Amino acid sequence: MNAYTYEEMEVGRKESFTVQVTEADMDAFRAVTGDGNPLHADDGFARDKGYEGKVAFGMLTASYLSTLAGVYLPGERSLIQSVETKFLKPVYPGDTLSVSGEITEKNDTYSLIFVKAEIRNQKGEKVLRGKLQIQVI
C-alpha cells in the first residue's frame, strides 16, 4: 500500500492495477447491497436486453475506484470526498479490468487532489470514466 503525503502528490502522477471480476464478487456485491436486479443475475434476461449475458453491477466496477484511492493514489492517507462515474460499456463476470488514475489538479488550502480515472477491459475498451476528489489526511 502506498502512503504518499500531500506534498509527494504531484500533478501528472499515475497509478494503476488490474483486477478480475469474478462470479463470487458478483454474489458478494449482491448480498451486501441487496440489489437483486436480474440484469446482473440472469443470463437469459440480460440476453433479451441485448447483452452477451449477465452484466456486472456498474457500482461494483465503480467500487474499484475506492481501491485506486485507498491503496494507490494516495494510498493510506486517502479520504475520498466525491466521485463522478460514467459507465461506457458493459462489464461481464470474468473480465479483467485495468484501473488507472492520474492527478490532474491540487488544492493546497484543503490538501485535495483531483484524480481522473478510467477502467478498461482486457480488450482495451474503456468501460468506465471517473473523477475523484480526495483529501490527503
Added chain:
Amino acid sequence: MNAYTYEEMEVGRKESFTVQVTEADMDAFRAVTGDGNPLHADDGFARDKGYEGKVAFGMLTASYLSTLAGVYLPGERSLIQSVETKFLKPVYPGDTLSVSGEITEKNDTYSLIFVKAEIRNQKGEKVLRGKLQIQVI
C-alpha cells in the same frame, strides 16, 4: 422488486429503503475491491485521524445507489448510466442508513430518468448526496 416502465416514471416520484451497514458487509467489500486501507479496518488508525472508529468505505455507502435504481427506481428495467456522489459525513459499521431518491427530470428521446438521491444515518444526518442518470430499458 419494482418493474416500472418509462411511462410510469413521473417527475416527483420517490422511493426509499433502509439498510444496516454490518462488519460482514465491510469485510465483503474489502475482499471484493482489495481496498485494505486502515481507515476502514483499524479503529486505532481511524481514531488518530479524528474519527469515532473505523469508517465505512464511501463507495460501499454509494453502492446502495445500485439498489435504489435496480430494485426501486425504476427497479427491474434499470440501466444506470452515470452516478455522482458526494460524501458528507462518516458512516460507521452498525449505522442504519435510509436511502432515498426522487425523479427530478426525464428525457423521452433516450428513456432516461434523472434521480436526486440522499442517504441519511439513524440520527437523520445526511451522509451522502448523489445524482443518477438511469435508462429505463
